[in-house]
Amino acid sequence: MIELGPTRYGKARIRLVKVVRLPDRHVVRDLTVAVALEGDFAAAHTDGDQSLVVPTDTMKNTVYALAKDGLTGSIEAFGLTLGHHFLGFEQVERATISLQEHAWAPIATNGRPAPDAFIRQGDLTRTAVVSVGRDDATVEAGIEGLTVMKTAKSSFAGFPRDRYTTLKETQDRIMATKVAAAWRYADGGAGVDFDAAFDRVRGTMLTAFAEHFSPAVQTSIWIIGKAVLEAEPAIDTIHFALPNLHHWTYDLSPFGLENDREIFVATEEPHGLIEATVRRSA
Numbered sequence: 001m002i003e004l005g006p007t008r009y010g011k012a013r014i015r016l017v018k019v020v021r022l023p024d025r026h027v028v029r030d031l032t033v034a035v036a037l038e039g040d041f042a043a044a045h046t047d048g049d050q051s052l053v054v055p056t057d058t059m060k061n062t063v064y065a066l067a068k069d070g071l072t073g074s075i076e077a078f079g080l081t082l083g084h085h086f087l088g089f090e091q092v093e094r095a096t097i098s099l100q101e102h103a104w105a106p107i108a109t110n111g112r113p114a115p116d117a118f119i120r121q122g123d124l125t126r127t128a129v130v131s132v133g134r135d136d137a138t139v140e141a142g143i144e145g146l147t148v149m150k151t152a153k154s155s156f157a158g159f160p161r162d163r164y165t166t167l168k169e170t171q172d173r174i175m176a177t178k179v180a181a182a183w184r185y186a187d188g189g190a191g192v193d194f195d196a197a198f199d200r201v202r203g204t205m206l207t208a209f210a211e212h213f214s215p216a217v218q219t220s221i222w223i224i225g226k227a228v229l230e231a232e233p234a235i236d237t238i239h240f241a242l243p244n245l246h247h248w249t250y251d252l253s254p255f256g257l258e259n260d261r262e263i264f265v266a267t268e269e270p271h272g273l274i275e276a277t278v279r280r281s282a
Contacts, residue, residue: 004045008096010036011056014063018071025115028104029071031078035059037086039093052091062086074194075099076128076139083132094133100144101126123147126198127182139189141198142182147245148206149176154214174247174264175214181205183228183238192234204231217242217274225278237279244272 012034020027035056043049062085070081079097086095103121106113127142154175159167183201185192208227214220221240228238247264 076194079130137188146179
């Protein structure tokens with residue numbers, strides 16, 4: 001017996017820019033959006049019947065149309081608006097909206113922010129994944145590309161060795177990573193001010209990263225994740241994916257120079273990749 005398994009389809013990488021024209025200044029919202037639908041679409045696969053298939057072009061148009069009045073606050077709220085809209089199609093059982101927001105800040109001119117000129121902020125990308133079903137909704141927020149470094153309070157030692165191990169133990173190393181984190185709100189984020197929560201989570205992560213001693217990236221994930229959950233009761237789980245961006249001490253001895261942890265060669269590939277989830281126990 002051969003049967004069709006789970007399916008989903010949608011429109012990816014919908015690039016959306018909205019300019020909010022306030023009386024004294026402009027605000028730029030720059031998003032990348034993806035829409036994915038699940039539901040009664042089996043006939044499209046098995047019978048070539050497209051009568052229930054919402055065109056992906058319609059999904060794209062819907063994102064632009066609803067952005068006019070619906071993109072007024074957080075990307076999480078906009079994702080919920082889109083998800084509930086697509087459930088208006090009876091054949092759709094679940095709509096999942098993935099969003100990335102690319103920040104633009106006013107350019108400073110003569111000590112004041114320009115009202116209509118902007119510079120792209122590259123320090124991080126804000127993300128959200130909103131999944132809306134007939135009887136439930138989940139909201140997941142996140143950060144990508146947040147690059148951070150510790151020049152002290154980091155070590156790595158006590159690991160197993162075999163004949164292929166050349167890594168030296170160290171009690172004092174540079175620790176650098178590009179944070180990718182995603183956290184899920186309890187109860188579909190009901191009553192949460194998503195913008196304020198995002199700012200607090202980012203602040204908590206940076207403070208915990210700066211202040212703790214790290215014997216390994218794994219330990220850092222636990223310490224930072226625990227700090228976020230302790231500070232934010234509306235969050236029930238947080239997942240991290242942290243690449244270990246190595247900085248190797250450069251050998252200056254051929255030049256008759258000492259190198260007391262001053263000169264390093266920075267590498268991005270290959271890198272260690274550590275992932276873990278910190279969550280509230282049942």
